[in-house]
Amino acid sequence: MKRYVYIIGIFFISNLFYKITPTKTTYWTSISYPDIRGKSYKKCAQQLPDNSLLYICDPDHILNATELSQINAGLEKLAIGTPCPCQRRSQCSSGDDKGSPFHGFVVSVAILNNIEMNIHSPSEEQLTNKAESFSKTLSGRWALGDCGNSVIVFVWKHYKKVIIWPARLAEKYITVNERKALLSKVNHYIQNDQWGEALKQITKELHVELTGEPEDRVDTGTLSLLIAVGVALALTVLITCCVCAFRCCGNLPMDEDAKSLSRIESFRAQFPLEFAVNLQNLSGHLQGMFQ
Structure with missing residues (x-):
């Protein structure tokens, strides 16, 4: 009898331990x-x-x-x-x-x-x-x-x-x-x-x-592509305009360039001479007034 009680007790304790032990x-x-x-x-x-x-x-x-x-x-x-x-x-x-x-x-x-x-x-x-x-x-x-x-x-x-x-x-x-x-x-x-x-x-x-309906949202990838294309086009137009302006202003005929340069040099030489003559005439007039 004691043997059966002992076996039942062991079975009960083992079962209890199994339940409380986490899997x-x-x-x-x-x-x-x-x-x-x-x-x-x-x-x-x-x-x-x-x-x-x-x-x-x-x-x-x-x-x-x-x-x-x-x-x-x-x-x-x-x-x-x-x-x-x-x-x-x-x-x-x-x-x-x-x-x-x-x-x-x-x-x-x-x-x-x-x-x-x-x-x-x-x-x-x-x-x-x-x-x-x-x-x-x-x-x-x-x-x-x-x-x-x-x-x-x-x-x-x-x-x-x-x-x-x-x-x-x-x-x-x-x-x-x-x-x-x-x-x-x-x-x-x-x-x-x-x-x-x-x-x-x-x-x-x-x-x-x-x-329901999808929410309308701008695709960031597409937006980035559009911005990049826009910037590239703007730069292309700007560079083209600069090249055209340089070619138009830089390709003047040589004779026109020479004439322009000659006029500038003539003006620079003539201005001091005229100034000296005028100053001499003014000095003569002042001397005549005080004599």
């Missing part, structure tokens, strides 16, 4: 993180959707199965419900048998617990830079949009960091200020680790923004 944390890099459309996509979810594509990757199982399914359904609805912003409709083809054959904007979620870092106490700026770099690399790896029509929502649970990373075309529909306002709106969910609610709200807000 090993995976520190992800932008390369080791699963590819939502690649061979490692099965790591993104414990339960994969049957009739739709996967738009969310949660390898650390931060969300429960219900939350992940609901968020994925919202992301699929966004992809189907937004217009194709590409020049060719073929660029909006999903290329998969699951779900709708066409989509507009593709918003995907990458959520993880922690990232591999060499800094022990990173500043807020360093965290932001790291998260943005991770999102940028992931956007290139996943390549979900053919014309810059993709958006990645990156969630860094350990530091409660969320980044909305739009591709080139999508950035015209969801600007920096709009992204800041959106994240501010769901910040209370983020701070309380309510990631399911935060992502549902972000998905709804992005659906509204990406359905």
Whole structure:
């Protein structure tokens, strides 16, 4: 009897120790993180959707199965419900048998617990830079949009960091200020680790923004090119005018140059002589007056 009690006691203590001992944390890099459309996509979810594509990757199982399914359904609805912003409709083809054959904007979620870092106490700026770099690399790896029509929502649970990373075309529909306002709106969910609610709200807000019209903005690259061309044209005109003026003024006939020079020398010689004669005449008149 004592033996059974002893065994049960050991089992109870071992089980208790297992529960209170933290599990090993995976520190992800932008390369080791699963590819939502690649061979490692099965790591993104414990339960994969049957009739739709996967738009969310949660390898650390931060969300429960219900939350992940609901968020994925919202992301699929966004992809189907937004217009194709590409020049060719073929660029909006999903290329998969699951779900709708066409989509507009593709918003995907990458959520993880922690990232591999060499800094022990990173500043807020360093965290932001790291998260943005991770999102940028992931956007290139996943390549979900053919014309810059993709958006990645990156969630860094350990530091409660969320980044909305739009591709080139999508950035015209969801600007920096709009992204800041959106994240501010769901910040209370983020701070309380309510990631399911935060992502549902972000998905709804992005659906509204990406359905609207793009914001008119001047392309800085095009503007710089126009300025450079304008300056080059102005310099060309100025140099041409200077050359023409030099040639027109410098190519006078030799005889005209000689005549001009002779006139100047004659004037310079004549002026002192006339001045001396006039001075002599004035002196003579003064002497006559006083005699």
